[in-house]
Amino acid sequence: VVNWFRRERKRVVAPRLRVRASGNKVSNKVDLADLTPDLTTFLGKAAYVQLMIFENLGRVVSTAPSVDAKTMLSEVAGFALAKHRGLVAEIESRGTDAATVMKPFVGEVDSFQRMTQGNDWYEAVATCYLSAGFLNDFLVRLAGGVTASAAPRILEILESESGDALLERELLGLVQGNPRLAARLALWGRRLVGDTMLIARWMLRPTENHDSDEARIEPVFTELIAAHTRRMDALGLTA
Amino acid sequence: VVNWFRRERKRVVAPRLRVRASGNKVSNKVDLADLTPDLTTFLGKAAYVQLMIFENLGRVVSTAPSVDAKTMLSEVAGFALAKHRGLVAEIESRGTDAATVMKPFVGEVDSFQRMTQGNDWYEAVATCYLSAGFLNDFLVRLAGGVTASAAPRILEILESESGDALLERELLGLVQGNPRLAARLALWGRRLVGDTMLIARWMLRPTENHDSDEARIEPVFTELIAAHTRRMDALGLTA
Numbered sequence: 001v002v003n004w005f006r007r008e009r010k011r012v013v014a015p016r017l018r019v020r021a022s023g024n025k026v027s028n029k030v031d032l033a034d035l036t037p038d039l040t041t042f043l044g045k046a047a048y049v050q051l052m053i054f055e056n057l058g059r060v061v062s063t064a065p066s067v068d069a070k071t072m073l074s075e076v077a078g079f080a081l082a083k084h085r086g087l088v089a090e091i092e093s094r095g096t097d098a099a100t101v102m103k104p105f106v107g108e109v110d111s112f113q114r115m116t117q118g119n120d121w122y123e124a125v126a127t128c129y130l131s132a133g134f135l136n137d138f139l140v141r142l143a144g145g146v147t148a149s150a151a152p153r154i155l156e157i158l159e160s161e162s163g164d165a166l167l168e169r170e171l172l173g174l175v176q177g178n179p180r181l182a183a184r185l186a187l188w189g190r191r192l193v194g195d196t197m198l199i200a201r202w203m204l205r206p207t208e209n210h211d212s213d214e215a216r217i218e219p220v221f222t223e224l225i226a227a228h229t230r231r232m233d234a235l236g237l238t239a
Numbered sequence: 240v241v242n243w244f245r246r247e248r249k250r251v252v253a254p255r256l257r258v259r260a261s262g263n264k265v266s267n268k269v270d271l272a273d274l275t276p277d278l279t280t281f282l283g284k285a286a287y288v289q290l291m292i293f294e295n296l297g298r299v300v301s302t303a304p305s306v307d308a309k310t311m312l313s314e315v316a317g318f319a320l321a322k323h324r325g326l327v328a329e330i331e332s333r334g335t336d337a338a339t340v341m342k343p344f345v346g347e348v349d350s351f352q353r354m355t356q357g358n359d360w361y362e363a364v365a366t367c368y369l370s371a372g373f374l375n376d377f378l379v380r381l382a383g384g385v386t387a388s389a390a391p392r393i394l395e396i397l398e399s400e401s402g403d404a405l406l407e408r409e410l411l412g413l414v415q416g417n418p419r420l421a422a423r424l425a426l427w428g429r430r431l432v433g434d435t436m437l438i439a440r441w442m443l444r445p446t447e448n449h450d451s452d453e454a455r456i457e458p459v460f461t462e463l464i465a466a467h468t469r470r471m472d473a474l475g476l477t478a
Contacts, residue, residue: 048306051313058297058316067287067345068338071327074290077297078324081317088310099307106306 032220035213036145037205040091044101045109045203046139046158047087051102052113053132054080059117060124072170076128076163086157090150112199116192122174122181123188129167130189131196133231136162137224138200164231171235186237193228197221271459274452275384276444279330283340284348284442285378285397286326290341291352292371293319298356299363311409315367315402325396329389351438355431361413361420362427368406369428370435372470375401376463377439403470410474425476432467436460 036042057077064070088098116131118124139158146154175182200221207213232238275281296316303309327337355370357363378397385393414421439460446452471477 051300051309054313055297055301058294058301061290062294062297066338067342070290071338071341074293074320074323075327078317078320081313081320084313085317088314099305099310102310103306 032142032204032216033145034207035204035216036142037203039146039148039150040094040096040101041205042142042146042203043087043091043154044103045105046143046154047084047091047098048102048105048109049135049139049199049203050080050084050087052109053128053135054084056113056117056124056128056132060121060128063121063124065121069170072166073125073128076166079161079163080132083157083160083162086160087154090154090157093150108202109199112195116195118188122185125167125171125174126185126188127192129164129171130228130231131192132162133164133167134193134196134224134228135200137227138203138220141220141224142203168231168234175235175237182235182237185235186232189228189232189237193225197224200224271381271443271455272384273446273455274443275381276442278385278387278389279333279335279340280444281381281385281442282326282330282393283342284344285381285393286323286330286337287341287344287348288374288378288438288442289319289323289326291348292367292374293323295352295356295363295367295371299360299367302360302363304360308409311405312364312367315405318400318402319371322396322399322401325399326393329393329396333389347441348438351434355434357427361424364406364410364413365424365427366431368403368410369467369470370431371401372403372406373432373435373463373467374439376466377442377459380459380463381442407470407473414474414476421474421476424474425471428467428471428476432464436464439463 037045054077057073057080061070061073061077064073091098091101116127118127136158140155143151143155143158171185175185201217204213204217276284293316296312296319300309300312300316303312330337330340355366357366375397379394382390382394382397410424414424440456443452443456
């Protein structure tokens with residue numbers, strides 16, 4: 001597995017930013033429009049990634065050490081499931097079978113899920129917050145390249161509530177006064193961002209022009225990493 | 240653990256049936272009104288049982304051998320989660336904390352969950368169909384005894400879609416042409432019904448008059464067992 005974002009760049013390409021025209025929540029954010037795959041691929045990958053996020057949340061619900069945590073995490077799981085189901089409905093409204101559309105992407109996403117599942121409940125919750133947070137942001141950017149009439153519906157699904165504030169509060173409660181756990185989750189968060197960027201990159205449609213792709217990707221990922229750093233900072237963890 | 244429903248009965252008490260007055264889906268069904276616990280206890284137990292059902296579904300989503308099964312099971316998980324969340328909202332609308340209300344019931348329900356989790360994915364799916372089906376039916380009957388103004392809302396939550404038809408279709412696909420699995424699930428289903436009846440019974444409010452309680456319980460459980468037998472029959476399994 002190539003840790004692409006650390007590799008040496010051969011030349012400097014001035015990034016060409018794209019500014020979203022619409023007035024919605026993520027306006028003024030650069031997006032990845034030219035690298036958005038065809039609609040079916042996009043929906044299949046996004047739906048299966050949301051299903052994975054839901055599965056991770058389901059696992060931390062099951063293994064939560066308190067009823068408070070269970071209750072809060074089940075609410076967050078509902079948000080991820082709503083995104084998955086919304087995307088499945090979108091796929092099915094096009095007369096295609098959701099499982100068939102998702103199937104080609106199972107291997108890659110399942111492998112990512114295994115790598116990022118964490119060594120215990122705390123790391124698994126951090127994955128649900130940090131990695132899912134990154135992927136949710138990324139999918140909104142990538143959806144900027146959907147040109148079909150379904151685009152507003154898809155964006156609405158992907159921009160819907162993710163429960164970030166709930167996860168942040170839970171994690172903050174866990175790391176406060178527990179510097180050992182904080183140190184461990186800081187390390188885990190740094191590892192997560194690498195793996196998460198790889199799976200995000202896998203969702204892009206590669207074009208013929210590799211340098212141009214890199215120039216397109218760079219500013220978006222810079223922004224997504226900044227958001228990741230803010231999530232880590234909010235927990236008092238060093239990104 | 241006492242297998243209460245097989246124990247010898249000391250005397251025959253003519254069951255006094257209660258017929259639900261309302262015109263909804265379960266009208267003309269006997270209910271357990273006199274044995275419904277106080278509203279807070281009822282909501283706490285029902286909400287935590289629905290959370291357990293959701294957790295079980297989450298686990299079979301995660302471990303499903305195919306994307307088709309995953310997709311279908313995640314839809315069913317959404318139904319259970321909607322019930323749990325609906326009951327949590329009901330608890331919170333009364334100014335009480337959902338986790339606090341559920342906490343006293345964690346031990347009993349978690350222990351039931353461990354006993355009924357199944358030895359593999361197939362048995363776990365059977366639990367999601369057979370045991371959850373029984374508990375869903377039971378909770379609707381028990382809700383017949385809620386007299387608060389919230390009663391219609393609570394009944395609406397508990398009577399909402401459970402995804403039984405989806406689970407039945409999935410299980411039917413698994414056992415057809417696989418007599419070894421069918422025999423194993425038949426055995427599992429028979430064991431499940433015993434444990435499930437115990438946890439259902441635990442949800443009742445015991446009164447001073449034990450014989451009268453038994454007389455009230457008997458016809459309801461006879462009906463719930465008949466529904467269990469129909470679920471087993473639909474799969475070609477001997478109950």
